[in-house]
Amino acid sequence: MTDASFKRQLLVYAQLFFGMALFGTGTPSAKIVSEAFPVFLGPFLRLTIAALALTPFLFIYRKQLPQISRQNWIKIVVIGGVGIVAFTLFLLYGMQRVNGVVGSVVMSLSPAAMATAAVVFMGDSLGWRKLLAITLAVAGVLVINVSGQSIQASGWTLVLGSVLVFCAVASQTLYSILGKQMIRELSPVVALPLIVWVAVLLFAGPGLYQATSFDFAEPSLNAWIAIVVWGMGPLAIGTLIWFRGLSQVSASTASGYMSAMPASALALSYLWLGDKFYPIHLVGFVLVFSSIGLVTWAHRVKEASQQDKQRASESHNCALPC
Numbered sequence: 437m438t439d440a441s442f443k444r445q446l447l448v449y450a451q452l453f454f455g456m457a458l459f460g461t462g463t464p465s466a467k468i469v470s471e472a473f474p475v476f477l478g479p480f481l482r483l484t485i486a487a488l489a490l491t492p493f494l495f496i497y498r499k500q501l502p503q504i505s506r507q508n509w510i511k512i513v514v515i516g517g518v519g520i521v522a523f524t525l526f527l528l529y530g531m532q533r534v535n536g537v538v539g540s541v542v543m544s545l546s547p548a549a550m551a552t553a554a555v556v557f558m559g560d561s562l563g564w565r566k567l568l569a570i571t572l573a574v575a576g577v578l579v580i581n582v583s584g585q586s587i588q589a590s591g592w593t594l595v596l597g598s599v600l601v602f603c604a605v606a607s608q609t610l611y612s613i614l615g616k617q618m619i620r621e622l623s624p625v626v627a628l629p630l631i632v633w634v635a636v637l638l639f640a641g642p643g644l645y646q647a648t649s650f651d652f653a654e655p656s657l658n659a660w661i662a663i664v665v666w667g668m669g670p671l672a673i674g675t676l677i678w679f680r681g682l683s684q685v686s687a688s689t690a691s692g693y694m695s696a697m698p699a700s701a702l703a704l705s706y707l708w709l710g711d712k713f714y715p716i717h718l719v720g721f722v723l724v725f726s727s728i729g730l731v732t733w734a735h736r737v738k739e740a741s742q743q744d745k746q747r748a749s750e751s752h753n754c755a756l757p758c
Contacts, residue, residue, distance in 0.1 A: 448684045449732055452693040455678030460700030461669035464708050465662040470528070472659035477650055479524050480643025483636045485667035490629035497626045504622060511618045512627060516634025519611025520671075523604050530600030547573040547694045547727075549609045554687035557613055565734035566688055569727045573695035576723030579716060615679055616687050624679035632671065692731025695724040 469478040494501070504512075551570050554560040618627055682690050699721055705711040 451681030456696035457700040458674030463701035465666035468662035476642035523607035526604035550691035560688040569730035572727035579720030
């Protein structure tokens with residue numbers, strides 16, 4: 437592998453890691469926003485901030501807009517409606533019925549759900565390295581999120597809340613799988629602003645209705661900072677970086693990096709929310725970073741194998757008489 441190729445791969449790994457790490461900023465910021473704003477107004481403001489920040493890309497790349505195919509327009513609407521709006525509603529209403537530990541347990545299935553969808557819908561293959569990496573990712577997320585907490589819900593409330601949170605996981609998976617397919621033909625800097633504006637329009641009705649009776653002088657400065665972070669971190673900046681890295685690896689490889697999201701969320705929760713630190717969290721961090729290292733190794737082994745096959749093919753062709 438040449439130095440240029442190695443540096444290019446490092447950049448891809450960094451994009452996947454930091455993209456998911458920025459997704460993690462959404463957990464503490466969403467908690468602050470949900471306590472300061474009504475259930476529809478908060479997400480509407482967050483999406484509007486992200487959409488306005490991303491709109492200049494539509495002007496810069498406006499010549500590409502007429503070239504968007506009908507299939508990609510459908511994907512844009514579905515990702516905006518299901519990947520953002522449905523995900524938000526499933527998560528909000530699910531978390532109203534279960535406590536943090538139950539929600540965290542269900543959300544920890546995200547790497548496994550992404551890997552499974554990659555195999556079923558995109559024909560990706562899972563070797564032992566990726567399977568082990570996904571297992572470590574799920575275990576690490578469980579340790580990070582469940583430590584020091586207890587399950588308080590029971591009965592049908594527990595079942596319904598768990599199902600709703602799992603629907604959020606499914607929505608998030610669809611977001612990445614459809615995004616992976618779409619960015620083969622359409623640049624993320626063109627697709628993402630359109631996706632976010634679709635979500636803004638879908639939230640506009642209930643969001644504006646709640647805005648008419650809301651006192652905007654009531655939220656603290658911290659709450660306004662949180663709503664900007666929630667819009668810019670996981671959505672405007674995080675998704676752009678994530679899609680950029682996602683466009684250059686298989687979906688199953690990318691699934692191993694999804695464990696960076698809860699790890700960064702927990703780290704920021706220590707600093708911003710003052711959440712209690714448990715020593716067992718260190719075990720979770722080790723598992724998470726081990727999974728990322730393992731899935732990176734699996735990707736490099738696959739890349740090296742493909743390069744060896746290509747060199748062998750070129751050598752064979754050179755040996756043939758012209």
